Structure formats: structure tokens, C-alpha cells
Amino acid sequence: MSVNQKSVDVLVLGGGAAGVCAAISAARSGYNVLLVESQGCLGGSRTATGVDTFYGFYTPKEQRRIVGGIPWEIAQHLVSQKAAFERPNTYGAGTGITYDIEMLKIIYERTVLDAGAELLYHTYASVVHTEDGVISRVVLANKLGLTEVTARMYIDTTGDGDIAARAGAPFEKSDVAELQSLSTIFFMANVDTTEAKKISHKELAERMKAANQSGQYVLPREEGSWHVTPHPGVIQANMVRVSGIDATDPYALTLAEVEGRQQTQQYVNFLKAYVPGFENAFLISTSHHIGVRETRRILGEYILTEDDVVNGRKFEDGIACCGAPVEDHGAGKDTRWVYVAGDGHYHIPYRSLLPTGVNNLLVAGRCLSATHGAQASARNSAQCMAMGQAVGVAASLAIERQEAVRQIPAYRLQELLREQGAIV
Ligand SMILES: Cc1cc2nc3c(=O)[nH]c(=O)nc-3n(C[C@H](O)[C@H](O)[C@H](O)COP(=O)(O)OP(=O)(O)OC[C@H]3O[C@@H](n4cnc5c(N)ncnc54)[C@H](O)[C@@H]3O)c2cc1C
Known part of the structure; x- marks a missing residue:
């Protein structure tokens, strides 16, 4: 069987909230980006799963906005189309932005394509080839058969950490009884x-x-x-x-x-x-795809803990802010909520997006390096999008500096993110 070949600068695998923003930011940095998605639309949990409210833009108590950049640009685009409104919440993660899912699909697509990224639907990332801690190629499967894609940087935004796991990076998965429950919306x-x-x-x-x-x-x-x-x-x-x-x-x-x-x-x-x-x-x-809250969590350079979350811990390499409470949908009839203390937000460190042992791979979204409890907070959609923007910029910086992703200076990444309107 013949295998097709393709080469890009940045290969983004998974087109959910995180992958969309990763592709946009890497493409806006001038690199040749391919965004691969197994379904027929962008958004993942945000569209195919029917979840229609962005949480995490605001802290629950003071309603302080702590996410900007590409995620905020997308939210404002929805508002300008009269396809979204702010919905104050009396419990939970604070004020949300509820939107028309069909319009979000279109805005995600338009923003990705306008940035210059190439989009490929109905395609699964399957095999990952790794040599000496470096991914050499990823095999995609679709109606054309198999395509081997080589890239200078790879970004895993599959939500499940498929690429990191197949590249041999360590990960953790809660016991099946502990895993957060799934919901059909x-x-x-x-x-x-x-x-x-x-x-x-x-x-x-x-x-x-x-x-x-x-x-x-x-x-x-x-x-x-x-x-x-x-x-x-x-x-x-x-x-x-x-x-x-x-x-x-x-x-x-x-x-x-x-x-x-x-x-x-x-x-x-x-x-x-x-x-x-x-x-x-x-x-x-x-929902076209049942809502999945938690599967693999990579074990990265730093593992964000529930203690970091509830104590509002800040990190020198922080790339996004989060004030969303721990929202743990366990198997019982209730959900466990734990709120962020202190000034109401913590940092997601860049190191939590760096899988150990693989030099040209970044991870963003709900499969970040975090404990079960910390992931139950950091998985909110505004944060997944912010992480996505951060890894898109980090991949571009690593290519520009010809460095491994863990070598790029965090201060430079933060400078670039701030220039793009992100709140870091
Ligand atoms: C039921 C439910 C309710 C929620 N409610 C809210 C809420 O109200 N507000 C809020 O802010 N957050 C909410 N969340 C959390 C939030 O929506 C998600 O954590 C976040 O959107 C995850 O984004 P992601 O990009 O990391 O992953 P996903 O949304 O899971 O996206 C991953 C994408 O990768 C694709 N993919 C996976 N594997 C492959 C592969 N091998 N090859 C190619 N493509 C692949 C998938 O099709 C998908 O599109 C909810 C989540 C769930 C499940």
C-alpha cells in the first residue's frame, strides 16, 4: 500500500478549543500549519459535544476578566454577530458567555483559514514515529489511506493526549471509578x-x-x-x-x-x-459526540496540583490565568466544587504543557500535566484556548530559535503572548 507524504512547519493534531487557538497563533507567526481534526467541524467539546458556554474568562467572585488574546477575540466576534451573550451564574464558574454553536463553528473555521493554516477534517492521527526523543513523523488515516506528515514542531490537542502517549511520553489516567463522568448534552x-x-x-x-x-x-x-x-x-x-x-x-x-x-x-x-x-x-x-471531561493527563515537566489551584499559586513561567473552581463530576449524584482562594486566580505554567522525554512536542487543553483535581479546574474552555495560543507561539519561537521546546525562555514567550493581548 502506498503511503502519501506531506511536510509542514507545525502539525496541530485535534481541532478543539485548544487546537484551534494553537493553529491560529502558529499560522499568524508566519509558519506553515496543518490542523487535523477527526470530526467534520472545529470546536470538539465546544461544538460537536453541544457545550455552548465559555467559562473561565472571568473569576467567579469579582468577575475580573483574566483571559484575553485569541480566546477573547473569538468571544467578541461571536458577540458582534449577536450570536452570544454574557450569562451571570449564581453558582459554579461565574459569568459565562453562551453562544450559538453553529456560529462558533463558522468563526473558528474562518479565523483558522484567515490566519493561513490548512485544515483537514475527517482524519485521524494514528501512528507516531519517534527517534531519540524527537518525533520524526505522524501517520494520518483517512479516506485517502495513510499519509505520513513530517513537521518541525508537533502540537497534541487531541484532548486525550493521543500523540504524547504514542510518542512514549509518560501520562496518568485516573482509575476508571475516579475518572470524571461523561455527559450527552x-x-x-x-x-x-x-x-x-x-x-x-x-x-x-x-x-x-x-x-x-x-x-x-x-x-x-x-x-x-x-x-x-x-x-x-x-x-x-x-x-x-x-x-x-x-x-x-x-x-x-x-x-x-x-x-x-x-x-x-x-x-x-x-x-x-x-x-x-x-x-x-x-x-x-x-450531542454528536458525548462530552468527555477527563482521560489521559500527561506527566510533564511540572504537574499542576489541586493545592496550586485552590491556593491561587503563581509561577514564573505562567502562560495563562485560571480562576475557575475545581468542578469534579464524580460518579455520585453530586458534583464536588472547590473555589480558588487568595486573589481568585492561579497560573498555568508553561512546564505543564511540556511532555517529558519528547523534544519537539507540546500539549494543550484538557490533557495538560495536572492531577485529577487540578485538571477539574484548568479544563475550562477559556483556559484550553489560552493554552492553545501559548503552545502555538511556543512552537513558533522554538522553530525561530532552533531550540527544543523546553529550552525557549519563558519570559520571551510571555512577552510575545502579551503583545498578542493575552493576559499572563
Ligand atoms: C459535558 C461537558 C460540559 C462542559 N461544560 C463546560 C462549560 O460549560 N464551560 C466551559 O468552559 N467548559 C466546559 N467543559 C470543559 C471544556 O469544554 C473542555 O475541557 C474543553 O473544551 C476541552 O478542549 P480541548 O481542545 O482540550 O479538547 P476537546 O474539546 O476534547 O477537543 C479535542 C479535539 O481533538 C479531536 N481528536 C481527538 N483525537 C484525535 C486524533 N487522534 N486525531 C485527530 N483528531 C482528534 C477531537 O475530535 C476534538 O475535536 C465541559 C466539558 C464537558 C465534556
Whole structure:
């Protein structure tokens, strides 16, 4: 079988929140970038999974904005198209920016292409060849067959750390019982949202408990929520909880998709029966890809800990700020929340994006080097995008200076990020 060949400066694998921003920043630095995505749109959890609210731009308590740069540019682009609005939150990660998913798909695509990056959908990064701590090529699989791509720098934004793991970099995965649960997100239309909002979050949870106790429903998560979207009468619901799944096992992931849709039916029936305003509502979509919160976490040059997070620790090589609480969706019926103390934010260090033992690979997004608890905070979308911008700049800097990614000076990376509007 013949294998196609391709060569680029920067190969970005995975087009979620992190990968999009990595590709944009590396391409804007003037390098030849290929962004590879297994699905047919950009955004990952932000689009295909149906999660329609950016959290992490603001600290929950003071509502101080701590993320700028490309992530903020994208959020503002959505607002200027009247496709997003700020949604104050009475609990959780603070003010969110809720957007129209279809518009985000378009804005992500336009921004990536305008930056000059090449985009390749429906393509899986599979085999990774490594020689003496350096990736020599990555094999892509798609309808053309196999393509070997060589690059000067590789960026793993697969969310699952696929590339780092296959390059032999060490990683950690929580025990399957500890891994954060998965959620199928669903949308319903024809909801009388004014009426439905009269039921508080606490009351909704009590009604879920009552429904469970009636024996007529099986609702594994009793504190899930729904919210309004930019479209009248259309709501998004994050209620489903599928636990005990390692999403890097495709067989288990398949069962999770099936279970998630079955649970969706239960929650839809519950809402129609127990929540005034939902009587005439109907399901319009379930996520194309069940929401995966946690799989592999790389073990990088530094492992961010929950202690760093809750104490608002700052690092000399900080490349992004985060004030989002630890939001640990365990297997039980409740979610564990722990808030950031001190001035309300901590730094994500550059070293947490550097897999050990591989010199031309950077990682960004939810597979960063962090403990289970720290990842449950740093995985917020504004931070994943900020990490993406940082690794795009870092890859460019490493090429320019002809240095390994761990050798580039953090102060220079921070200077460049600040010049691009990032808050570091
Ligand atoms: C149910 C749920 C609700 C959430 N709610 C919120 C919220 O309200 N607000 C918030 O800010 N955050 C929320 N989050 C967290 C946040 O959305 C994610 O942590 C973040 O978007 C992850 O971005 P990422 O780019 O690291 O990974 P992903 O979004 O997982 O993107 C990875 C991309 O890589 C692609 N990919 C994977 N493997 C390969 C491969 N081998 N080859 C090619 N492509 C590949 C995938 O298709 C995907 O597009 C939620 C997450 C979930 C799951």
C-alpha cells in the first residue's frame, strides 16, 4: 500500500478549543500549519459535544476578566454577530458567555483559514514515529489511506493526549471509578422559559429526587441544569451522567454514547412531566459526540496540583490565568466544587504543557500535566484556548530559535503572548 507524504512547519493534531487557538497563533507567526481534526467541524467539546458556554474568562467572585488574546477575540466576534451573550451564574464558574454553536463553528473555521493554516477534517492521527526523543513523523488515516506528515514542531490537542502517549511520553489516567463522568448534552425547543425559570436550581434538584423516588425514572445526576440559548424557546441541558467509562477505549465510548442517549430520553420525559414550561417542549438534538471531561493527563515537566489551584499559586513561567473552581463530576449524584482562594486566580505554567522525554512536542487543553483535581479546574474552555495560543507561539519561537521546546525562555514567550493581548 502506498503511503502519501506531506511536510509542514507545525502539525496541530485535534481541532478543539485548544487546537484551534494553537493553529491560529502558529499560522499568524508566519509558519506553515496543518490542523487535523477527526470530526467534520472545529470546536470538539465546544461544538460537536453541544457545550455552548465559555467559562473561565472571568473569576467567579469579582468577575475580573483574566483571559484575553485569541480566546477573547473569538468571544467578541461571536458577540458582534449577536450570536452570544454574557450569562451571570449564581453558582459554579461565574459569568459565562453562551453562544450559538453553529456560529462558533463558522468563526473558528474562518479565523483558522484567515490566519493561513490548512485544515483537514475527517482524519485521524494514528501512528507516531519517534527517534531519540524527537518525533520524526505522524501517520494520518483517512479516506485517502495513510499519509505520513513530517513537521518541525508537533502540537497534541487531541484532548486525550493521543500523540504524547504514542510518542512514549509518560501520562496518568485516573482509575476508571475516579475518572470524571461523561455527559450527552441535549437541546429542547418550544420551552416557555419564563415559566420554567420560576423553578429554582434547588427546586429542580428536589423534583429530580422525587422523580427518582417515584420509581418511574432513572436520573443518575440530580443536580444537572438547563439554560437559555441565543434562540427563543430553545434550551440546552447538561444533566446526563455516564460514569465508569475510559473514553480512550472506543468500545466503552460506544456504550457511553448509547447510554447517554437513553438517559436523555429519561431527562426529557422528566422535564415535560415535572417542570412547568416544558409541557409542549420537544427534543431537537443530542450531542454528536458525548462530552468527555477527563482521560489521559500527561506527566510533564511540572504537574499542576489541586493545592496550586485552590491556593491561587503563581509561577514564573505562567502562560495563562485560571480562576475557575475545581468542578469534579464524580460518579455520585453530586458534583464536588472547590473555589480558588487568595486573589481568585492561579497560573498555568508553561512546564505543564511540556511532555517529558519528547523534544519537539507540546500539549494543550484538557490533557495538560495536572492531577485529577487540578485538571477539574484548568479544563475550562477559556483556559484550553489560552493554552492553545501559548503552545502555538511556543512552537513558533522554538522553530525561530532552533531550540527544543523546553529550552525557549519563558519570559520571551510571555512577552510575545502579551503583545498578542493575552493576559499572563
Ligand atoms: C459535558 C461537558 C460540559 C462542559 N461544560 C463546560 C462549560 O460549560 N464551560 C466551559 O468552559 N467548559 C466546559 N467543559 C470543559 C471544556 O469544554 C473542555 O475541557 C474543553 O473544551 C476541552 O478542549 P480541548 O481542545 O482540550 O479538547 P476537546 O474539546 O476534547 O477537543 C479535542 C479535539 O481533538 C479531536 N481528536 C481527538 N483525537 C484525535 C486524533 N487522534 N486525531 C485527530 N483528531 C482528534 C477531537 O475530535 C476534538 O475535536 C465541559 C466539558 C464537558 C465534556
